[in-house]
Amino acid sequence: MKKITVLPSWCFRDDAGNQLDLQLLRLLGAVHRRGKLTQAAEDVGISYRHAWSVLRQGNAFFGVALVELQRGRGAQLTPLGDKLLWAEQRAVARLGPQLESLGSELNLAIAREQQGAVSVLRLYASHGFAVELLPKHLTALPLDLQYCSPHESLAALDRGSCDVAGFHLPRGAVGEHIRASYHERLNPREHRVIGFITRTQGLMVAPNNPLGIEGVASLALEGVRFVNRQASSGTRSLLDGLLNEAGVASTAIRGFEVEEFTHSAVAAYVAAGMADVGFGVQAGAEKFGLDFIALATEDYLLACRHQALKESRLQAFLDVLGSDAFQQAVQTLPGYRLSRCGEVMTVEEVLAP
Structure with a gap:
């Protein structure tokens, strides 16, 4: 017998109807766990290029960066990215x-x-x-x-x-x-x-x-x-x-x-x-x-x-x-x-x- 599992899902939508990629939160979670965008993209099952696109869309939507990328130090969530994840x-x-x-x-x-x-x-x-x-x-x-x-x-x-x-x-x-x-x-x-x-x-x-x-x-x-x-x-x-x-x-x-x-x-x-x-x-x-x-x-x-x-x-x-x-x-x-x-x-x- 097939069984249904009910899962919660977020939807980021502004007053103009613009909507974010639903993979954003999964990507933020992976960045938090792995500390590198390349590894985070791999965890989520998307390309590095697509991960960049999802982050840019999120940054533009909220008006501030969600992930901070530093050469040699990997990636970490900004205060807003951290708030969204938690x-x-x-x-x-x-x-x-x-x-x-x-x-x-x-x-x-x-x-x-x-x-x-x-x-x-x-x-x-x-x-x-x-x-x-x-x-x-x-x-x-x-x-x-x-x-x-x-x-x-x-x-x-x-x-x-x-x-x-x-x-x-x-x-x-x-x-x-x-x-x-x-x-x-x-x-x-x-x-x-x-x-x-x-x-x-x-x-x-x-x-x-x-x-x-x-x-x-x-x-x-x-x-x-x-x-x-x-x-x-x-x-x-x-x-x-x-x-x-x-x-x-x-x-x-x-x-x-x-x-x-x-x-x-x-x-x-x-x-x-x-x-x-x-x-x-x-x-x-x-x-x-x-x-x-x-x-x-x-x-x-x-x-x-x-x-x-x-x-x-x-x-x-x-x-x-x-x-x-x-x-x-x-x-x-x-x-x-x-x-x-x-x-x-x-x-x-x-x-x-």
Whole structure:
């Protein structure tokens, strides 16, 4: 079955209707990575002459140069070229989950038109790098994947809107308050918990940590600019717990009210120089070339109704979680580890103090 992937695309157009070559951003990204226009053109798959043409068109469109070429020093982005590149990175990181969810809905609609009634696994979970892998491995089972917060996911499970719901449980004392909140959502008689992964969360900072940030107490230092996750996210709940444990008031943190909706979007924000530090997973930091300060480990778990475990679609899902292919893919993610992946546990077993 063919599947649709929805990708964001930029369009630079002025009031007169003039439009730029869509290869401009790809070329800027390649210049940033390679430092030479010849190698950048090769990466993009265009000739050196065409690369020059794309850059000249971009320079004329914006009225300033986007790439600085120096003999013997290669090529580097100008401040505007850098801004354009990081704006694209942030847009992709921010819109990615919504577009994945839209693609999931479209693929489900296509499957139903092609095959009629189909067995679908409805998974509601917060966005993460391990969850991103699931559609690639659940090839034989149509997946309706919707990204939302842990409490929204569990609420959807409670009302029957999904089959599997993702939630996070930090290890250590900071997780106790969060653990208590899940007692209200998970019924030991009705629900079961499926093991998935553990992941490391912490602070994302610029390479070589120029401000010498050491932990959450550093977020309140004068001049430090922070970028946050949205209030409903599990990552935000973890950060709030760490701040409370350290006695750091959120009002003392510059930028605490600035929110992004994915780990990648936070990392892109820091990598673009718009903030000095963000909070998220190690995989997000490494994706954007940032240094990472580990602060906490959390279990990412999956909940379902115990009756659903008798259904073939849930069994197929458990088979994928336990497969060598999926588990090997998870182990390539920085800061991620398998944790009883695909094993079914009782609520008491997971939420016991």
